[in-house]
Amino acid sequence: MWTSIANLKENLNKITLDVHGDDDEELEIYGSENGRHSTFSDRRNSHTFAHSKPVSFSSLASGIDSPFNSEIGRYRAEIKKLQESEAEIKSLSVNYAALLKEKEEQIFRVNQENGSLKQNLNATNAAPSAARSEISKVSNNGINALKGKGDQSANRQHKSTSLVKNCYAGNQMSNGLSSKHDEELADLLEEKTRSLEAIQASHESQIKQFKMELEKEHDKLVNVQIRLQEEHKLNESFQEELKLLKSDKDKRSAELSKIRNESNEKTIEISRLQKELNRQEDESSDDTMENMKRLVATLEKENTHLKMEKNELEAALESSKKASTDKIDPIPSENLLENLICVEIDYCCYFVCNTLNPYLLPE
Incomplete structure (x- = not known):
């Protein structure tokens, strides 16, 4: 025990x-x-x-x-x-x-x-x-x-x-x-x-x-x-x-x-x-402004040139009116002037569209 x-x-x-x-x-x-x-x-x-x-x-x-x-x-x-x-x-x-x-x-x-x-x-x-x-x-x-x-x-x-x-x-x-x-x-x-x-x-x-x-x-x-x-x-x-x-x-x-x-x-x-991207956008905006300025200057030059041509055409028209005889109808000469003006305007529009197209198209 x-x-x-x-x-x-x-x-x-x-x-x-x-x-x-x-x-x-x-x-x-x-x-x-x-x-x-x-x-x-x-x-x-x-x-x-x-x-x-x-x-x-x-x-x-x-x-x-x-x-x-x-x-x-x-x-x-x-x-x-x-x-x-x-x-x-x-x-x-x-x-x-x-x-x-x-x-x-x-x-x-x-x-x-x-x-x-x-x-x-x-x-x-x-x-x-x-x-x-x-x-x-x-x-x-x-x-x-x-x-x-x-x-x-x-x-x-x-x-x-x-x-x-x-x-x-x-x-x-x-x-x-x-x-x-x-x-x-x-x-x-x-x-x-x-x-x-x-x-x-x-x-x-x-x-x-x-x-x-x-x-x-x-x-x-x-x-x-x-x-x-x-x-x-x-x-x-x-x-x-x-x-x-x-x-x-x-x-x-x-x-x-x-x-x-x-x-x-x-x-x-x-x-x-x-x-x-912001920097590139800033640079591209600066380039766009420069291009627009150049475009405006070009358009102004074209406008001046068109005005000069218009004045020349008007002068030629006046001289043709004076030199023409009664056989020549004055209406066709006026139509010719209007046609020339329309051609110049179309040319300007085409130039503007081709110039602004790369900048106006969306990215």
Whole structure:
């Protein structure tokens, strides 16, 4: 029984040490993971602040980060539940150790009481035997004294006979007293024996009950240990999944930062192209103004030339009117002038359209 109790204590101490070791490891892992998460979040915040541009990507970032944050929150809640269950298991192990110590103290006290009762029983058994030996010694001494006096003179025959009778009567009286004392001692011994047997039976029943309770507690402890191992394995699997999610999140964050950098580069390129386009438009507008000025000057020259030709034609017409005879009809000459003017106007319109066409066509 003591070996089984010692084994239970040793197993309990091992379990408590394992529980404390697992708690320390989990706290270190959780602390390191929190540190990595905080540094990663600071680095990510500084990176986004340094690369912030007019183009906003907050909706894209929140859309990618939200499922990972929810998964991490769920795993953290499950890890917290596992830590609470481990705390309950530790409290149960401490309570079991206290109960085991109390049971050991009770068993030790019961063993001490059994030892003291056995000593009392041995003492009570030794007392009647000592009384019997004393009585036998007295009777033997009396008989030996009578035999020694039987060899004396005859005149003392009557006295010795009476002495023998008296001794015999005394021996009978002493034997009666001793038998009565023996009966009392036997009754007392029987009563003590019955009480000891009752106490021993009660102690044995208590010991059996304690053994049953210890077996139950041992079974509970085994179940708790199995549950703790399962929860520890589950916690390890959660930690692995959390690491995978964090690595995936880091990859997504790297891809997102890459996309942001590319977008910023594209934005810069678009701004540069817009500036170049504005510059080209300004230059083209300046060229258009110069061309329009040149066109206006050309049109003015053509207009002046047309006016001069018109004046010349009018002068020629007047001279032809004066030099013509009555046979020539004046109406055809007027029609000829009008036709010439229309030809000149068409020529000017054609020239203007061909000149302005490259600038008036839409791009």
